[in-house]
Amino acid sequence: MELRQLKYFLKAKELLNFTExxxxxxxxxxxxxxxxxxxxxxxNVPLFNRxxxxxxxxxxxxxxxxxxxxxxxxxxxxxLLLQDLKNLNTGKITVGVIYSMRILFAKTxxxxxxxxxxxxxxxxxxxxxxxLDKLNSHQFDFVLIFHEKPNEPHLKYQPILTSNMVLVxxxxxxxxxxxxxxxxxxxxxxxxxxxxxxxxxxxxxxxxSQKNLEPNICMEINDIPTLFEIVKTGHWHTIxxxxxxxxxxxxxxxxxxxxxxxxxxxxxxxxxYEKQAVKKLYELLRGI
Numbered sequence: 001m002e003l004r005q006l007k008y009f010l011k012a013k014e015l016l017n018f019t020e021x022x023x024x025x026x027x028x029x030x031x032x033x034x035x036x037x038x039x040x041x042x043x044n045v046p047l048f049n050r051x052x053x054x055x056x057x058x059x060x061x062x063x064x065x066x067x068x069x070x071x072x073x074x075x076x077x078x079x080l081l082l083q084d085l086k087n088l089n090t091g092k093i094t095v096g097v098i099y100s101m102r103i104l105f106a107k108t109x110x111x112x113x114x115x116x117x118x119x120x121x122x123x124x125x126x127x128x129x130x131x132l133d134k135l136n137s138h139q140f141d142f143v144l145i146f147h148e149k150p151n152e153p154h155l156k157y158q159p160i161l162t163s164n165m166v167l168v169x170x171x172x173x174x175x176x177x178x179x180x181x182x183x184x185x186x187x188x189x190x191x192x193x194x195x196x197x198x199x200x201x202x203x204x205x206x207x208x209s210q211k212n213l214e215p216n217i218c219m220e221i222n223d224i225p226t227l228f229e230i231v232k233t234g235h236w237h238t239i240x241x242x243x244x245x246x247x248x249x250x251x252x253x254x255x256x257x258x259x260x261x262x263x264x265x266x267x268x269x270x271x272x273y274e275k276q277a278v279k280k281l282y283e284l285l286r287g288i
Contacts (some may be wrong), residue, residue: 003075005039005104006068008032009047013065016055043079073138077273084276091277092120096131096143098199099224100163100244101264105144106167108284119277127195135267141278142268144285146200150265158266160285163241165204165260166252168227170234181210181253190229192236204239 012021012032022029047061057065083091097105102125109121124131124140131143132142135155150157167186169175187208194201208215218236221227227238228247241262245252254260266282268274 002043003072005035006036006071009061010065010068010072011047012036012055013057013061016057017053018055019053024103052267066274069138073272075192080273080275088116088277088280091118091275092122093173093277093281094122094140095276095281096123096124096134096140096145098131098145099125100241101144102234103245103246104288105159107186108281111284112281114278119218131180132138132267133268134145137271138269141272141275142266142282143267144264146203146262147267150225150242156270157200157267158269158282159263160266161243161261161264161288162195163243163262163264164252165200165262166240166242166245167250168231168238168240168245168250170232171249171251173237175233175237175253176251178253179254182256183207183213186237186239186255187211187213187215190216190218190236192221192230192238193217194227194238194240195220195222200262208258209256 008021008025008027011025012018015021015024018032019029020035021223022032027034030137036047042066043060045065046058047248048055051059065076073173080091105123109123110121112222113121124134126134128145128147134140135143143148144160147157167175167189175181193204219230221230224244227240228250230236231238232247233251237257240251240252242263243256266285268278
């Protein structure tokens with residue numbers, strides 16, 4: 001059994017089409033088919049059902065997928081371990097970050113890139129759920145998200161920052177001069193909020209429910225800059241973490257209550273190899 005055969009199998013499983021898989025791997029279809037057939041012969045069980053030009057995973061193929069994925073990852077981690085011996089002269093970091101951390105993370109990213117210019121960094125912004133799903137699929141070295149209740153044994157949690165939840169309103173709004181605002185007052189206001197896939201709105205749905213409050217949600221928008229444009233009209237307000245508020249035409253009013261703070265954490269896979277470059281980025285993040 002060879003690593004390339006496992007890679008071919010996983011690509012065929014992903015696309016469920018030998019022609020497309022071969023094209024993606026930059027090999028001929030006959031080579032792909034031959035290698036997968038050799039793998040099946042060695043395992044003594046078919047991994048795919050072949051129905052004309054279509055293919056589907058067999059039950060054995062579905063079970064084998066997890067182990068093939070683990071083998072590829074372990075081999076990649078061994079390669080990364082060797083590359084780290086080059087004193088951070090090469091390498092790549094892939095990070096998932098929630099939208100509300102984009103401002104603070106950008107500052108850290110600039111620091112890191114200046115200190116380690118040879119390390120390539122890929123940053124993906126998304127919702128907490130999407131980022132965690134991709135982390136569990138080994139697509140990220142780590143994610144930077146809100147998380148109050150660490151409970152997954154296969155994940156490593158590192159708290160780095162506490163963020164206050166605020167009502168975001170226009171600077172010209174009559175509310176702008178308030179030092180704090182109660183949750184009851186917030187519930188009565190016309191609100192434009194992020195989609196339910198965002199961790200912040202899920203957090204507030206629970207908080208409103210606990211207080212038996214029905215918020216006046218007029219709009220749901222999956223883009224923070226657009227939310228700011230709506231808020232700046234003075235007719236609507238939104239709820240975000242204070243780390244998100246960086247527009248000079250809006251202000252963030254802290255919402256009263258002990259549970260109006262959220263914890264931002266670095267979350268990674270506990271058993272995955274931790275690159276030296278990732279550790280250096282952790283150090284900068286802890287200094288936020």
